[in-house]
Each structure stands twice: as structure tokens, then as C-alpha cells.
Amino acid sequence: MEKINQLKAGAILSYISMGLGYIISIVYTPIMLRLLGQSEYGLYNLVASIVAYLGVLNFGFGSAYMRYYSRYKIKSDKEKIATLNGMFLIIFTIIGVVAVVAGIILAMNIEIIFGAQLTVSELVKAKVLMMIMVVNLAISFPTIVFTSHITANEKFIFQKIVNMISVVINPFIVLPVLFLGYGSIGLVVASTILNIVIGIINVCYCIKKLQMRFSIRNMDFTLMKEMTVFSSFIFIYMIIDQINWNIDKFILGRFKGTEEVAIYSVGAQFNSYLISIAAVVSGVFIPRVNKIVSEELKSKKLTDLFIRIGKIQFVLVALVVMGFTIFGESFINIWAGETYSKSYAVAMILMIPMGLVLIQNIGIEIRKAQDLHQTPAKFMLCIAIINIIITIPMAKExxxxxxxxxxxxxxVINQIFINFYYFLVCGLDIKLFLKQILIFSKGLIIPIIVGCLMISNKGKFNDITFLSMVIPYIIIYFISLYYFSFEKYEKDLFIGQPYNKISNIVNRYVKK
Structure with a gap:
């Protein structure tokens, strides 16, 4: 019962934390942009994108820890668990030291890394920022053992509350530092202090509450080899993510300067919101995917699930992409300022193809459950390298x-390959999926027409007045989909169940 409560509460707190994160980000980011200025904000993001590459040094061992911890916990082998804890603490401490050494080398060669586009003062500040960020990263590595231990023990309530507190407190620590004029250096120092405090809280909870113990005797090097093999493909996916979502900032910083980095970062932030919204939906269905994979006649069931979840994600993704297409430019002008007007185009260019990927997001979990993720990982790594080759001349121009x-x-290239892979290897009926999504999309006709009329008459309104039309547009969007796209499952999910619950409450009240 406690486990179920932890799962339910953890899921609810995850949604609350994500919502708070969005609200705080929307309120906090424009203040930070104006206090730092476009150039320094770009410099901060540029250095952060380089330091993020050092984050792959964890090699995906966090996932490996939870897998092997669960194995030993089932057997109630406390000695093995203590040895596992000791082994991972040593591994991550060594990784932290390696990160510091690598960071010092990068900082000492900052001029070579960033090229001639940065001024002398920017290079000096970049060096300081990099050193502080590297220290922050190095400290975070050993704490992975403790956060993984909390997750493995399914203490989701504690974990999510700590994360939520961190999200809420962060701007209250950082903003006073920025108002005092300490700029990006003050920002990263404040963030590092908060990170240390959160780390200490997690350590204390694990040792005192969860009775976490460590042993460095009888180190199992066979287990180490097994974990390395398990983590290798997770490591590849981490590299791919870093290349796809951070390389652009580095290339822009190298060839165009910090202001272009700032413009790109603001646009990419909206794309990250879209990705996180879709990830929540697919994450809920992971246990069901694994259950179906273990059954016979699984192909049809997986395709049905693939289509059903795809439709749900289509509703959310299409709303965000279409809404941002109509209102995004006005929002950015108010939120970030007109100096970031190009960020609207950046966001649209990233979000439209990404939207097509996200409606098939559950496919990632399907191929993982089938242990068919190795080939896509290798192909995606090749595409990530092609991304670099394409982006350099495009960024220059x-x-x-x-x-x-x-x-x-x-x-786009990657998703074309993945669709063939789903069809030929994973047994998913992609033709049926695309047909169903095309039929389902007929409900978008009215919102598209309304959106075109809004855009064509935008000049008659100022930005604030234009944004007041967001709520009416969302209502039109859902009414159109309800009558022209939704089947019983979608109606119950988005409208029926909440309506029935409200009706039951009202009926009970009337009867009283």
C-alpha cells in the first residue's frame, strides 16, 4: 500500500513540480535576461553548453545502479548492496575528479575553444564561469549514488518535494545576487551553493532514514564489466542528446558571438518545454509497454497502444505548436524583448519537426523493452555527426x-529511419499509425482557419491584447477536436472523466 501511495503521490508531485517549473521559468527568465543583458546571457549559455559535455562522464551508470540494486534487494543481500554502494561512490568520485581536471584543461584553453568572436573581457569571464560550473558538476557526480538510492527505494514523495523546493527557491537565491550586480558569475555561485545544500540533504536522508551503508571490500570486477556493457548504449544516447541540443550554441559562439547564442537559447527553451510535455505522457505508459512485450501476439497490441498514445500526444503537441505559431511572436516580444524577435523563428524551426517526433515518443520505450535500441543508437550517433557538418556552414551564414x-x-532524417525501423524490426504498423493520425487531424481544420484569421488581423491589436485571445483559441481547439476527432477513449480522457466526477460531486451535494 505504501508503495502505491508513493507512486501516486510521486506522479502528482511530478506534475506539480513541472507546472511550477514552467511558471517560475516564465516569470524568472525575462528578469534574468534584462539583468544580464543579451551578450552576458549568451556567454552564460555558451559556457554551460561546453560544461554539459562533461556531464556524459557518468556513462549512464545511474541507470545501471538502479538495475543491480533491485536485483540484490529482491535477494535481501545487504552485503552486496553495501559493496554496490561503495563501488559506485568510488566510481563517481573518480569521475568528479576527472571532470575537474578536464574543466581546468578547457578553462586554460578557453581562447582556442571559443575562437576570436569573444572579447577579452568575455574570455576572462568565461574562464571563471567554466571553473565554477565544473566544480558544481564535479560535486553532483558523487551525489548521483544517493539520488539513485532514493529512487531505487521508491521514496518518491521525499525526492519530488526536495526537487520542488529546489525549483521554487532557486530564483529567490539568484535574483538578489543579480540585482546586486554580480552578473552571471554570481548566478552560477548561487546555483552551486544550492546544489551543495540539496546534495547534503539527500546524503543525510539516505544514511539516517534509509540506513544506506558502504563497503569497499570484495569489489566485484565482473559486475563492473557487466555494468559497463549495459551502460554503453545509454552513454551513446547521452552523447547524441548533448550533440543535438548543445552543439548549436558552441558553433554559434565560435563563429557568430554571444548575442546569437542568446537568441538561439531563448528559442530552444520553448522547444524544451514541448519535449518535456510529451515526455510526461509517454512516461506514464512505460510499465504497460513492458507488460505487452512479455505477452504473445504482442505486435497488434503494441501498435494499438502506439496509436492510442500517439493520438493523446498529438492533441497536446499540436496545441502547443499551433498556439506558439499564432501567439509566440507576441509572447516573445513581451517576455524577452524585441531584441529576441529572431528567437521566434528559431523556436518554430525546432518545434515543428520535433512535434512529428514527439507523437511517436512511446516508440522509444517499445524498442527499449524489446531490447532493440542498439541499432537506432548507432544510426542516431551518425546523424548527430551529420548535424554538426550541416550546422557549421548554416550557422556561419x-x-x-x-x-x-x-x-x-x-x-527529420533520423525520424524517417526510425519509422522504417519501427515497421521492419519492431513490428509496429506505421502505415496504420500515419493513416489514423491523418484521420484524427481533421479536427484541426477549424483551429487552423481561426489561427490564420487571427494572424492576418494581428496588426489591428497590440501584443498584450493579441495574447488575450489565447484562452478563446484553446476552447475552440478542444471543441473542434471533440466533435471532429475524438473517439470515446479521448472524450473520456479529456472531457468525460472530469465531467463525470464533477457531476457525481454535484449530485451527492444536491441529495444532501
Whole structure:
């Protein structure tokens, strides 16, 4: 019962935390943009994108820890668990030291890394930022053992509450530092201090509450080899993510300067919102995917699930993409300022192809459950390299918009391959999926017409007045989909169940 409560509460707190994160980001980011200025904000993102590459040094061992911890916990082998804890603490501590050494080498060669586009003062500040960020990263590595231990023990309530507190407190720590004029250096120092405090809380909880113990005797090197093989493909996916979503900033910083990095970063932020919204939907269905994979006659069931979840994600993804197409430019002008007007084009170029990927997001979990993720990982790594080759000339010529185009081309090429892979190897009926999505999309006709009319008459309104039409547009969107696209499952999911619950409450109240 406690396990079920932890899962339910953890899921609810995840949604609350994500919602708070969005709200705080929307309120906090424009203040930060104006206090830092476009150039320094770009410099901050540029350095962060380089340090993020050091994050792959964890090699995906966090996932490996939970897998092997669960294996030993079932057997109640406390000695093995203690040895596992000790082994991972040593591994991540060594990785942290390696990260510091690598960071020092990068900082000492900052001029070579960023080229001639940065000024002398920017290079000096970049060096300081990199050193602080590397220290922050190095500290975070050993704490992975403790956060993984909390997750493996399914203590989701504690974990999510700590994460939520961190999200809420962060701007209250950072903003005073920015108002005092300490700029990006003050920002990363404040974030590092918060990271240390959160790390200490997790350590204390594991040792005192969960009775976490460590042993460095009888180190199992056979297990180490097995974990390395298990983590290798996770490591490849981590590299791919870093290349696809951080290389653009580095290329822009190298060839165009910090202002273009800032413009790209603002646009990419909206794309990250879209990705996280879709990830929540697919994440809920992971246990069901694994259950179906273990059954016979699984292909039809997997295709049915693939289509059903695809439709749900289509509803959310299409709303975000279409809504941003109509209202995004006005929102960015108010939110970030007119100096970031090109960020609208960057966001659109990234979001449209990404939207097509996200409606098939559950496919990632399907191929993982079938242990068919190795070939896509290798192909995606090749595409990530092609992304770099395409993006460099595009960034040189067209700046932030060119970088976004290069990344989007790579995303489209990758998704074409993945669809063939789903069809030929994973047993998913992609033709049926595409047919169902095409039929389902007829409900978008009215929202598209309304959206075109809004855009064509936009000049009659100022930005604030235009944004007041967002709520009416969302209502039109859902009414159109309800009558022209939704079947019983979607109606119950989006409208029916909440309506029935409200009706039951009202009826009970009336009867009283």
C-alpha cells in the first residue's frame, strides 16, 4: 500500500513540480535576461553548453545502479548492496575528479575553444564561469549514488518535494545576487551553493532514514564489466542528446558571438518545454509497454497502444505548436524583448519537426523493452555527426536561425529511419499509425482557419491584447477536436472523466 501511495503521490508531485517549473521559468527568465543583458546571457549559455559535455562522464551508470540494486534487494543481500554502494561512490568520485581536471584543461584553453568572436573581457569571464560550473558538476557526480538510492527505494514523495523546493527557491537565491550586480558569475555561485545544500540533504536522508551503508571490500570486477556493457548504449544516447541540443550554441559562439547564442537559447527553451510535455505522457505508459512485450501476439497490441498514445500526444503537441505559431511572436516580444524577435523563428524551426517526433515518443520505450535500441543508437550517433557538418556552414551564414535549420534537418532524417525501423524490426504498423493520425487531424481544420484569421488581423491589436485571445483559441481547439476527432477513449480522457466526477460531486451535494 505504501508503495502505491508513493507512486501516486510521486506522479502528482511530478506534475506539480513541472507546472511550477514552467511558471517560475516564465516569470524568472525575462528578469534574468534584462539583468544580464543579451551578450552576458549568451556567454552564460555558451559556457554551460561546453560544461554539459562533461556531464556524459557518468556513462549512464545511474541507470545501471538502479538495475543491480533491485536485483540484490529482491535477494535481501545487504552485503552486496553495501559493496554496490561503495563501488559506485568510488566510481563517481573518480569521475568528479576527472571532470575537474578536464574543466581546468578547457578553462586554460578557453581562447582556442571559443575562437576570436569573444572579447577579452568575455574570455576572462568565461574562464571563471567554466571553473565554477565544473566544480558544481564535479560535486553532483558523487551525489548521483544517493539520488539513485532514493529512487531505487521508491521514496518518491521525499525526492519530488526536495526537487520542488529546489525549483521554487532557486530564483529567490539568484535574483538578489543579480540585482546586486554580480552578473552571471554570481548566478552560477548561487546555483552551486544550492546544489551543495540539496546534495547534503539527500546524503543525510539516505544514511539516517534509509540506513544506506558502504563497503569497499570484495569489489566485484565482473559486475563492473557487466555494468559497463549495459551502460554503453545509454552513454551513446547521452552523447547524441548533448550533440543535438548543445552543439548549436558552441558553433554559434565560435563563429557568430554571444548575442546569437542568446537568441538561439531563448528559442530552444520553448522547444524544451514541448519535449518535456510529451515526455510526461509517454512516461506514464512505460510499465504497460513492458507488460505487452512479455505477452504473445504482442505486435497488434503494441501498435494499438502506439496509436492510442500517439493520438493523446498529438492533441497536446499540436496545441502547443499551433498556439506558439499564432501567439509566440507576441509572447516573445513581451517576455524577452524585441531584441529576441529572431528567437521566434528559431523556436518554430525546432518545434515543428520535433512535434512529428514527439507523437511517436512511446516508440522509444517499445524498442527499449524489446531490447532493440542498439541499432537506432548507432544510426542516431551518425546523424548527430551529420548535424554538426550541416550546422557549421548554416550557422556561419544565417546565425541562430541557420543552426536551428541544421538541427531540424538532422531530426527529420533520423525520424524517417526510425519509422522504417519501427515497421521492419519492431513490428509496429506505421502505415496504420500515419493513416489514423491523418484521420484524427481533421479536427484541426477549424483551429487552423481561426489561427490564420487571427494572424492576418494581428496588426489591428497590440501584443498584450493579441495574447488575450489565447484562452478563446484553446476552447475552440478542444471543441473542434471533440466533435471532429475524438473517439470515446479521448472524450473520456479529456472531457468525460472530469465531467463525470464533477457531476457525481454535484449530485451527492444536491441529495444532501
Amino acid at each position: 544565417y546565425g541562430a536561425i541557420g543552426s536551428a535549420i541544421g538541427t531540424s534537418i538532422a531530426v
